[in-house]
Amino acid sequence: MKSQDIRKAYLQFFESKNHLIVPSAPIVLKDDPTLMFNNSGMAQFKEYFLGNGTPKSSRIADTQKCLRVSGKHNDLEDVGFDTYHHTMFEMLGNWSFGDYFKKEALAWAWEFLTEVLKLDKDRLYVSVFEGNPSENVPFDQEAFDIWKQYVPEDRIILGNKKDNFWEMGDQGPCGPCSEIHIDLRTDAERAAVSGRSLVNADHPQVVEIWNNVFMEFNRKADGSLEKLPAQHVDTGMGFERLCMAMQNVTSNYDTDVFTPLIAKIEQITRLKYTSNEVKNISEEQNKINIAIRVIVDHARAVAFAIADGQLPSNTGAGYVIRRILRRAIRYGFTFLDTKEPFIYKLVEVLAHQMGEFFPEIKSQQNLVTNVIREEEASFLRTLEQGLQLLDKVVAETSGKEVSGAKVFELYDTFGFPKDLTALILKEKGYSYNEEDFEAELQKQKARSRAASEV
Numbered sequence: 001m002k003s004q005d006i007r008k009a010y011l012q013f014f015e016s017k018n019h020l021i022v023p024s025a026p027i028v029l030k031d032d033p034t035l036m037f038n039n040s041g042m043a044q045f046k047e048y049f050l051g052n053g054t055p056k057s058s059r060i061a062d063t064q065k066c067l068r069v070s071g072k073h074n075d076l077e078d079v080g081f082d083t084y085h086h087t088m089f090e091m092l093g094n095w096s097f098g099d100y101f102k103k104e105a106l107a108w109a110w111e112f113l114t115e116v117l118k119l120d121k122d123r124l125y126v127s128v129f130e131g132n133p134s135e136n137v138p139f140d141q142e143a144f145d146i147w148k149q150y151v152p153e154d155r156i157i158l159g160n161k162k163d164n165f166w167e168m169g170d171q172g173p174c175g176p177c178s179e180i181h182i183d184l185r186t187d188a189e190r191a192a193v194s195g196r197s198l199v200n201a202d203h204p205q206v207v208e209i210w211n212n213v214f215m216e217f218n219r220k221a222d223g224s225l226e227k228l229p230a231q232h233v234d235t236g237m238g239f240e241r242l243c244m245a246m247q248n249v250t251s252n253y254d255t256d257v258f259t260p261l262i263a264k265i266e267q268i269t270r271l272k273y274t275s276n277e278v279k280n281i282s283e284e285q286n287k288i289n290i291a292i293r294v295i296v297d298h299a300r301a302v303a304f305a306i307a308d309g310q311l312p313s314n315t316g317a318g319y320v321i322r323r324i325l326r327r328a329i330r331y332g333f334t335f336l337d338t339k340e341p342f343i344y345k346l347v348e349v350l351a352h353q354m355g356e357f358f359p360e361i362k363s364q365q366n367l368v369t370n371v372i373r374e375e376e377a378s379f380l381r382t383l384e385q386g387l388q389l390l391d392k393v394v395a396e397t398s399g400k401e402v403s404g405a406k407v408f409e410l411y412d413t414f415g416f417p418k419d420l421t422a423l424i425l426k427e428k429g430y431s432y433n434e435e436d437f438e439a440e441l442q443k444q445k446a447r448s449r450a451a452s453e454v
């Protein structure tokens, strides 16, 4: 099944359960001081959970563009190195605002996965919250009993607060959750090691696909929990992971969400990406694969953020976007030998592929293309010089820790984000002194304050 059809099937299913289908909210949040980007489907509905407004319908479903690159949910450094984390991803979600609760949410999730999509029940595991006495939240007996109607008991896993109590951020609506995991390993692998033991163990083929959150609390600024005025449901399913399961592949990057973008990079660089099914690849090929994954992932994140109005800049959300793009440029520069702007060429592919569902990427295609091309050109100009300087710094360093002042100089003079420098240093087996970096940064801030007061 093609990714476009999987998305449609989900929305049609929840439409048939009387949900109002709404468009994705923009990826960038302009009016929530606790969050820079939409990091989950529920962010746009936060006020309804808190009881501060009334939604158009008590049942809503959509697919939400999410970005997890800052704050509590931050996957940036994993991206490219594994096959199932992303900066930007789509989250399919259905919501009940004081309407249905656990019984319907779990029954529909099971129906959609096993009857509509016909995923193999034997590959699915579910989890429920084990409870947390110190916060006075009990074991979720109700969810456990509901699951027992559909799933053998040995496939129901009890999870702790980290895995089974979902929170939006340090503050905000939250509650116990029940996740659905899928085991995509081969039959032989499944016979040898039980999937149950691999749930929540960072196995790339035993992954969470759907989270059903039962919103009952609000986490307040002082850390305490207060009961919300009503009980709600907030579900989120990782679209790219679902596509992986449906397309019988073992990497999100081998689904048709990513393959057109990868094909474009192959065409531009004349290098080859190898799918996750190809084993025993060379170290060099592995580096090429990582770089290509980084670039296709980051291109999507940056393109959608710009289409939604967030230009790269030197502060706040704009700086996050700039950093993501620079990470992609640097991977291309070092591992794909791309010395000219090229990432902007992926925008056309993206617009073609996703424009039907996300019209903003089509309507903003020219702007997005131009902004990315300009950013690439300007960062490439400094990248070469900066990398040479970094090599020199490393050569002059005795021991394995580079001075924070040098890392600051790279940041200040060449616009190298410190996490980019840290990453390059890590690859070379070095670290840097964070305290010295901060001290230099503070000194510079004091200098510019003094200058602006003159």
Ligand code: SER
Binding pocket: 039, 040, 041, 042, 093, 166, 211, 212, 213, 234, 235, 236, 237
């Ligand atoms: N808010 C939950 C999550 O992001 C479910 O949508 O996982």
